[in-house]
Amino acid sequence: MWRARRPHRWRRALVAALVTSAVVFPLSAAAQPRIPAPPPARTGPVTAATLDEVYAAHRATAARASRMAEAHGDRHRAEAERALAQPSRRLLSFDGRGQGRAVEVFGDLAHAERVAVLVPGSDTSLDTYGRLRTSAVALHRRLTAETPPGTRTAVVAWLGYSTPGTVSTAVLTTGRADEGAAGLREFLRTLHGVTGPGTAVALLCHSYGSVVCARAAEGAVVDDVVLLGSPGTGAADVAELRTRARVWAARGADDWVADVPHVRADLFGTTVGLGTDPVSPAFGARVFAAGPGGHSDYFVPGSPSLANLARIVLGSEVRHG
Known part of the structure; x- marks a missing residue:
């Protein structure tokens, strides 16, 4: 059951305090022991004809990474990698080093x-x-x-960059997004090499992922860019994204990101903040209904947001906010 939005005045103050803490007193986590992992599998060109070989190669690497993590004593990572190595998983890429990266396919790509x-x-x-x-x-x-x-669809879960921590200085700048955008553009080129030029592609970008998509939008061959629970994109408006794609935005009524200040400012030589609120008229996106959900509820089965996301992917009529 959906929760009704309650007016938590304290939440805005709390978020502002977290933002201030992340800027003025950066959090330095204790050094984590590096989890050993093999290098990513080397595969030839990724095409429709080689998909099964590519999937198998990355599953094998995930299995090897799982054994190495287990031997290292990290059972949580070992279990996550063991799951990715299962015969049913379709991995377009896998890298167990550091935070780890994986790109997984659902459907007949x-x-x-x-x-x-x-x-x-x-x-x-x-x-x-x-x-x-x-x-x-x-x-x-x-x-x-x-x-x-007669219409075939596929979904890709793209963990192709090192994401920032929610409470960190990195999440307030576009640095990680710039790195991620380069990887996302490269992935989209690979994707079109598999599916062909006639396939419609929609980027569904959640939270800081919306910053990645915004930085990747220029020159990317996509039909739709969807910003979900976005703290801002680093751009003042849709025109700055320099994309021919339709740009959508949505925010659930109980999403805490609404309380994040939508500003950009120079602080100690660094541009901090992600700018214009993507669901505001000033940004110029096509705003659609996301329902009463919170920051993690955009893909909840039965939710208004999931229904509208499916409509965007299928090119159907969308309920606007």
Whole structure:
């Protein structure tokens, strides 16, 4: 059951305090022991004909990474990687080093006419990858239920960059997003090499992932860019994204990101803040209804946001906010 939004005045003050703390007193986590992992599998060109070989190669690397993490004593990472190594998983890429990266396919990518790429936000790593996968599975099921006869769809969970921590200086700047954007553009080129030029692609970008998508939008061959629970994109408006794609935005009524100050300022030589609120008229996106959910509820089965996301991917009529 959806929660009704309650006017928590303290929440704005708390978020402001967290932002101030992240800027003025950066959090330096204790050094974590590095988890040993093999280098990513080397594969040839990724095409429709080689997909099964690519999937198998990355599953094998995930299995090896799991054994190494287990021997290192990190059972949580070992379990996450062991799950990715299961025969049913379709991995377009996998890297167990550091935070870890993985790109997973749901559906028949080689024959898909419409593809959704989910780009996650802060605090997403191999250790928390299950949350991104749950969202991708929910969307794929919704698309499967609503796809018109004869139309094929696929969903890609793209953990292709090192995400920042939710409470950190990195989450207040575009630095991690710039790195992620380069990887996302490269992935989109690979994707079109698999599916062909006629496939419609929608980027569904959550939280800090919306900053990644905004930085990648210029020159990217995509049909839709969707900003979900976005703290800002680093751009003043849609025009600054320099994209021909339709740009959408939504925010649940109980999403705490509404309390994040939408500003950009120079602080100690660094530009801090992510600018204009993407659901504001000043930004110029196509705002659609997301319902009463919170920051992690955009892909909850049965939610208004998931229904509208499926409509965007399928090119159907969307309920606007």
